[in-house]
Amino acid sequence: MKSFLKYREIWLLAGIVVLIGLISTRFPGFADPANLRQVFNDTSILMILALGQMVVILTRSIDLSMASNLCFTGMVVAMLNAAHPAIPIPVLIVIALAIGLALGAINGFLVWRLNIPSIVVTLGTLTIYRGATFVVSGGAWVNADQMSPDFINFQRAAFLGLPVLSWIAIIVIALFFMVMTRTQIGRSVHAIGVNPTASVYAGIDVGRTKFIVFCISGMIGGLAGYLWISRYVIASVEVANGYELNIIAACVIGGISIAGGIGSVGGAVLGALFLGIISNALPVINISPFWQMAISGSAIILAVVLNARGERRQGRIILRKAEAA
Amino acid sequence: MDTTAHDGTVKERPPASAPRLTLSGISKSFPGVRALHNVSLSLYPGQVTALIGENGAGKSTLVKIMTGIYQPDSGEIGIDGLATTLPSAHAAFGHGITAIHQETVLFDDLSVAENIFLGHAPRTRFGTIDWRTMRKNAREVLETMRAGHIDADTRLKDLGIANKHLVAVARAMSIDARIVIMDEPTAALSMKEIEELFLLIEFLKSEGKAVLFISHKFDEIYRIADRYTVFRDGEMVGEGLLKDTGQNEIVRMMVGRNVDHIFPQREPKIGAPVLSISGLSHPTEFDDIGFELRKGEILGFYGLVGAGRSEVMQAIAGITRTSRGTISLDGKTIAPKSAADSIEAGIVYVPEERGKQGVVIGLPIFQNVSLPSLARTSKSGVLRLAEEFSLARSYTERLDLRASSLSQDVGTLSGGNQQKVVIAKWLATAPKVIILDEPTKGIDIGSKAAVHGFMAELVAQGLSVIMVSSELPEILGMSDRVVVMREGRIAATYDNKGLDAETLVRTAAGIA
Numbered sequence: 001m002k003s004f005l006k007y008r009e010i011w012l013l014a015g016i017v018v019l020i021g022l023i024s025t026r027f028p029g030f031a032d033p034a035n036l037r038q039v040f041n042d043t044s045i046l047m048i049l050a051l052g053q054m055v056v057i058l059t060r061s062i063d064l065s066m067a068s069n070l071c072f073t074g075m076v077v078a079m080l081n082a083a084h085p086a087i088p089i090p091v092l093i094v095i096a097l098a099i100g101l102a103l104g105a106i107n108g109f110l111v112w113r114l115n116i117p118s119i120v121v122t123l124g125t126l127t128i129y130r131g132a133t134f135v136v137s138g139g140a141w142v143n144a145d146q147m148s149p150d151f152i153n154f155q156r157a158a159f160l161g162l163p164v165l166s167w168i169a170i171i172v173i174a175l176f177f178m179v180m181t182r183t184q185i186g187r188s189v190h191a192i193g194v195n196p197t198a199s200v201y202a203g204i205d206v207g208r209t210k211f212i213v214f215c216i217s218g219m220i221g222g223l224a225g226y227l228w229i230s231r232y233v234i235a236s237v238e239v240a241n242g243y244e245l246n247i248i249a250a251c252v253i254g255g256i257s258i259a260g261g262i263g264s265v266g267g268a269v270l271g272a273l274f275l276g277i278i279s280n281a282l283p284v285i286n287i288s289p290f291w292q293m294a295i296s297g298s299a300i301i302l303a304v305v306l307n308a309r310g311e312r313r314q315g316r317i318i319l320r321k322a323e324a325a
Numbered sequence: 326m327d328t329t330a331h332d333g334t335v336k337e338r339p340p341a342s343a344p345r346l347t348l349s350g351i352s353k354s355f356p357g358v359r360a361l362h363n364v365s366l367s368l369y370p371g372q373v374t375a376l377i378g379e380n381g382a383g384k385s386t387l388v389k390i391m392t393g394i395y396q397p398d399s400g401e402i403g404i405d406g407l408a409t410t411l412p413s414a415h416a417a418f419g420h421g422i423t424a425i426h427q428e429t430v431l432f433d434d435l436s437v438a439e440n441i442f443l444g445h446a447p448r449t450r451f452g453t454i455d456w457r458t459m460r461k462n463a464r465e466v467l468e469t470m471r472a473g474h475i476d477a478d479t480r481l482k483d484l485g486i487a488n489k490h491l492v493a494v495a496r497a498m499s500i501d502a503r504i505v506i507m508d509e510p511t512a513a514l515s516m517k518e519i520e521e522l523f524l525l526i527e528f529l530k531s532e533g534k535a536v537l538f539i540s541h542k543f544d545e546i547y548r549i550a551d552r553y554t555v556f557r558d559g560e561m562v563g564e565g566l567l568k569d570t571g572q573n574e575i576v577r578m579m580v581g582r583n584v585d586h587i588f589p590q591r592e593p594k595i596g597a598p599v600l601s602i603s604g605l606s607h608p609t610e611f612d613d614i615g616f617e618l619r620k621g622e623i624l625g626f627y628g629l630v631g632a633g634r635s636e637v638m639q640a641i642a643g644i645t646r647t648s649r650g651t652i653s654l655d656g657k658t659i660a661p662k663s664a665a666d667s668i669e670a671g672i673v674y675v676p677e678e679r680g681k682q683g684v685v686i687g688l689p690i691f692q693n694v695s696l697p698s699l700a701r702t703s704k705s706g707v708l709r710l711a712e713e714f715s716l717a718r719s720y721t722e723r724l725d726l727r728a729s730s731l732s733q734d735v736g737t738l739s740g741g742n743q744q745k746v747v748i749a750k751w752l753a754t755a756p757k758v759i760i761l762d763e764p765t766k767g768i769d770i771g772s773k774a775a776v777h778g779f780m781a782e783l784v785a786q787g788l789s790v791i792m793v794s795s796e797l798p799e800i801l802g803m804s805d806r807v808v809v810m811r812e813g814r815i816a817a818t819y820d821n822k823g824l825d826a827e828t829l830v831r832t833a834a835g836i837a
Contacts, residue, residue, distance in 0.1 A: 182708050184699045191696060194687040200644065201676050201683075202697040202750070203665035261687055 008255045008307070012270045019277055026285040037162065043276025044169035045227050047269050049243075050250040051176045052220025054268040055213045057251055058193040060260030061118035063214060065107060066221040067243035068129035073099045073225030075133045078142040078151075078235035085148035092151070096226040097219050103129060104218010108211035118210070126244065134237045142235035152230055165227060172220075177265045185212060193261030249296060250275050253303040262307075274299060343406070345370045345535035346391075346422075346504050351400030353386055360386040361397070364561040366554050368504060368535035373526060375546040375567070376539045378556035379579055379795065379830075384539055387556075388506055391537075392424050393417035404504075421503035425493045425510055433482035438463035440481055441496045466495045470528055487518035494525055498532075505529055506537045511545060512631060523549050541629045543572050543834050557581050572836050573827070580797055580826035587774075588802030589781040595805065596620030599789045600672070600758050602641065605650030610636040611813040614650065618758060618789045623780060625804030625821070626793040628833050633813040634793045635677060638760045642674030643667035654757065668697050671757035675747060677766065677793075683747040686736035690728055691717035693735045694750045720749035724779060744776065752783075759783065760791040765799060777803060797826045809833050 024031045049066055056063045076099055077092050103125070110121040144152065155165040162170075180186035188209045192199040196206055229235045254271025256263030275296060282292045344367040353361040361383045368374050378384050389395040390402075393411040401408055404420055411417045431440045438460050439446075447458040463477040472491045481489060490510055497505050507526070511519045526549050529536055538550050546553065547567060554564040555578040563578040600618040605611070611633040618624050626634045639645045641652055643661030651658050654670055661667040667674070676683060685693055694717035695702050702712040717731050724745040728738060735746055744764075751759060761780070765773040780803060784790055794800050800807055807824060809816045809832040817832045 182710075184703050184706050184708060187692065187696070187699060187708060191685050191688060191692075195685040198676075198683055198685050199696075201642075201664055201674065203663065203668045204696070205663060205665065 009264065009266045009270060011306070012253070012255065012267065012274065012303075016270060016274055016277065019274070019281075023277070023281040023285060027281070030281060030284070037166070039276055039280050040169075040273070041163050041166045042280055043273055044165045045224050045231065046246060046250055046276060047169050047272040048172045048220055048227070049224050049247045050254065050268040050272040051172060051265060052217040052224075053247045053251050054254075054256050054263055054265070055176075055180075055189055056118070056217045057248075057256050057258060058189050058260055058263055059210050059213050060193055060196070061111065061210055061213070062122065062248070062258075063104075063107060063217040063221075064119065064122040064244050065103070065125040065129055066217055066224075066247055067240040068126045068133070069100055069103045069218060069221030070225040070228055070243070071237065071239040071241075072103065072129045072133045072136075073222040074229035074239055075137050075142065075225075075235045075237075077226050078147060078229045079137065081148055081151045082142050082146040085151075089150050089154045093223065093226055096222040098222070100218045100220065100222015100225065101215055102218070104215045104221065105211070107218065108214030111214060112207040112211040115207075118214075130237060130241075137235070137237065139237065142229075144233035147230070147233060152233055155227060155230055165231065168223075168227065172223075173265060173269055180265055185209065189213060190261060195261075246275065249300050252300050255303065255307050257307065271303075343370070344368060344403075345405060347401075347403040348387070348391070349401050349403070351387070351390060351397045351402075353383075353390065353395060353397050359559055361390075361559045363400070364556065364559070366537075366561070366564075368537055369552070370503075370533045370535050371530050372551040373530060373536040373538050373549055374552040374554060375550035376537055376554050376556065377546065377575060377579060379797065382556040382579075383559040384556060385508070386559075388424060388508055388537075388539070391417065391422055391504075391506060393422075418500065421501055422506070423497040423500065423502040423504070424506040424508060425490060425497070426508050431481055431489060431493060431496075434480060436478050436480055437467075437475055437484070437492050437495075438477040440492050441466060441477075441499050443496075445500060462499070463495070466498050467491070470495060470498065470525065472525075485518070487514055487521055490514075490522060491525065494529070502534065504535045504537070506539070508539045509541070510538075511540060511542065519545070541834065543575075543836055547572070555579055573831075576827050576830045576834075576836070580830055588798075589778050591781045591785065593621060593623075593784065593805050595622050596787075599655060600641075601651075601653045603651055605637065605640060605652065606648050607636065607640060607645070607813075608648050610645075611640075611810075614815055616808055616815065616818065618791060620789055621784050621787055622805045623784055623790045623792055623803050625800040625807040626791060626810065627795070627797070627800045627807055627829050628810035628816075630795065632810040632833065634810050635762055636813075637810070638674055638762055638791065638793060641667070642672060642760060644674065664697075668754050668756075669700075671755075672760070673697070673751040673754055673756040673758070674760045675751050675762060675764065677762040684735045684743050687734060689732045690721065690726075690735050690738070690746055691731040693746050694720060694731075694753055696750060698750075698753050716753050717749070720753050721745070723752075724749050725775065741775070748776070748779065756788065758789050758791065760793070762793045763795065764792060765794075765796070797829060800829065801826060811835055 020031050029035055053063055053066060073096050077096050080087060080095065081092060107118070107121055107125055110116050111118045155163060155168070157164050159167055180189070188199070188204045191202070192204060192206050192209055199206055228240060250272040251263070251268055252258065252271070253274050254263070254267035254269070256267055278292060278295055282295070346368040348364065348366045351361055351364050364383065364387065366387065376384050376387070386395060390397050391411070393414040393416050396412065402411060403409065409420070411420065432443065435443065441463050442459050447455040447462065449455045460477045467473055467475050467477065470491065472495065475484070475488055475491060481492065484492065510522060514522060526536060526538070538546070540546055550567055552565065553567050553570065553575065555562050555575060557579060562581060597620055598617045599620050603615040605614040614637050616624070628634050636645065640647045643664050643666045652661070653659065654672065659670050661670065685696065691714050695713040698716060699708065702709055702716055714731060721731065726745045726749065727742055735743060738746065765776050780790055780792070792803060801821065801824065804821045807819045807821055807829065809819070809829055811833055819828070
């Protein structure tokens with residue numbers, strides 16, 4: 001299974017390389033390291049969000065409220081910054097994480113204690129969190145001129161040749177990798193996704209684990225809220241409207257099974273990069289945004305088909321081994 | 326509907342004493358398991374035949390062959406004296422064979438009339454469903470069954486189980502079923518509902534249907550059936566008229582005397598009580614369960630399916646809650662609120678359904694083994710893979726696991742080896758009490774012997790084992806004492822000295 005997963009990610013990586021190659025034939029500068037760094041930076045927020053979504057999907061759940069959480073948290077930190085420019089940015093980031101955590105905990109609590117399917121819970125909170133954004137802002141925007149220079153420039157500062165935003169993405173990727181492969185919670189997430197019943201017998205608290213993953217996706221949504229607002233320098237009720245679907249698309253393209261249990265940090269990152277490259281490259285080579293949507297959509301279906309074929313092949317291996325034994 | 330009725334090999338046959346359905350020389354094997362071997366069964370019009378046998382005797386396999394779900398490896402199926410085949414469920418349906426299961430397979434959100442006529446609803450001239458005729462026909466069918474109290478427009482989910490059975494029978498009547506299979510239909514019914522069901526079976530008899538009645542309960546069998554057929558280990562061991570045959574004779578046929586498996590010889594060194602259960606009760610599943618498990622002992626739990634054995638064990642393992650009663654381990658009362666609590670205390674439960682409840686397919690072997698022990702193999706939440714590996718290695722080696730690498734996906738192992746992974750996983754938690762629920766169900770003879778040998782080794786090392794099993798040879802071959810449960814209560818506890826299978830079956834079935 002492990003080597004098989006690597007296999008799948010290598011294919012996705014190969015697909016990305018081919019994609020970059022194809023784009024380079026039309027737009028020679030695309031494969032330049034400087035440009036690729038730019039693409040990575042542009043995709044950082046999507047990668048972070050996809051990782052948060054990944055842990056939720058692995059447990060056979062889904063978090064549809066991430067983009068609304070992002071919008072709400074982004075609005076609150078933007079308003080805080082506008083009202084109290086003296087609050088240092090690291091403190092604002094901690095506040096963003098805390099607000100995101102609180103919103104995620106609400107999702108997690110409803111899924112855990114009231115046993116409501118996560119798709120229903122987060123469909124509700126998707127609307128509620130966006131509505132709450134309207135309530136706190138009164139429908140007003142926070143514009144670039146209301147934000148402090150620190151607020152806007154923090155993620156743009158270069159450090160060892162990369163913007164801070166890229167570094168944040170790299171740190172988040174590394175953290176998720178450690179959590180998923182080296183901690184009890186990571187192992188539990190995988191186990192309950194593959195076989196919830198066996199996990200209960202093994203002493204894993206399935207409900208509590210789901211609560212924790214929603215807390216994680218909530219924190220990620222909050223973090224992404226600050227990053228998004230300071231990147232696009234406008235906070236409004238419309239921020240990231242419908243973006244939850246891009247996040248889920250990145251996960252699906254990255255080989256994370258919607259049925260739970262199967263998926264990896266590398267897959268989520270590569271899936272996000274794939275979408276990032278498409279949305280960065282197609283405008284510069286004069287392909288209309290509508291084609292862009294069609295291509296993203298086709299990539300999703302192709303990824304699902306390829307993954308489903310992969311699963312089947314694995315099934316046959318089981319049968320052959322069982323007969324041989 | 327009847328296009329498939331005459332396919333297969335058709336040849337003339339004398340109409341004998343006119344059984345409606347004859348199965349002869351039917352055999353069916355699955356990889357590693359011989360489910361049926363050369364069995365025969367005849368069903369007669371207007372008569373009820375009881376199919377009797379222990380769990381795993383092959384009854385369900387036979388029902389699946391009769392309803393076209395499985396194909397026999399060899400043997401002949403005859404309907405009204407004509408040899409035929411049942412290549413699909415549709416073909417069986419076309420021959421008028423219908424099965425009514427314990428959990429009726431109908432559609433909760435459809436109306437009674439829709440359920441009765443699903444797939445053969447009357448049509449109008451335009452090809453749309455003729456609702457008016459359908460309701461009228463549904464009412465007629467229900468009235469002929471003296472079930473006119475059921476409204477054809479009610480949604481099925483608003484009916485009780487007994488009435489659902491009536492709808493299932495109405496469906497059988499509407500397709501002009503001639504052979505009705507009832508697979509443990511009384512399991513979920515109250516006394517009154519069972520009486521109603523028996524009236525219905527009488528009605529089916531009077532309509533000339535051939536009925537196959539599968540039940541574990543002797544009082545019901547003697548009450549309703551005319552004939553019996555007994556299966557044991559996939560073979561037909563007796564048949565005849567019930568009025569000529571006593572209960573004890575049938576019990577003897579069921580249990581037989583066949584020793585095809587040598588159990589490990591052991592000299593039990595039984596010590597002080599380790600686990601004491603008293604007054605353990607659950608609102609619906611079991612009541613006032615009390616027993617003691619001693620150090621170095623194998624305590625067998627025998628009973629019919631649905632006697633509540635697994636439910637009791639799951640309560641002890643912290644998976645289900647109890648309403649009353651105490652569990653004490655080494656003299657200390659424990660109140661496990663989760664599986665993790667029980668594992669921590671030293672009680673592990675190895676569940677019955679290996680695939681669903683045991684292994685986590687997709688995770689490598691070593692991660693399966695370490696899953697319940699992660700608290701020990703990790704340090705403040707951080708996993709230590711080397712620890713996990715050595716834990717997995719030491720236990721899988723003791724169980725003689727055949728795998729090329731411990732990083733291999735557990736799904737690539739054979740059933741027997743998966744079972745070993747499950748057992749290794751639980752042993753790795755260093756338990757005091759290990760509860761094995763049907764530990765050898767569905768695994769091949771070789772793996773069975775390995776599991777039995779290992780159980781003997783466990784108790785020799787001072788562990789205590791509770792073994793829930795429905796296989797009499799296993800119960801008699803492995804247990805030091807046997808607890809028999811019936812309908813959620815402990816019926817008797819026996820020392821396994823000179824204990825015989827018939828006593829156990831009689832106690833489990835409640836035959837005085």
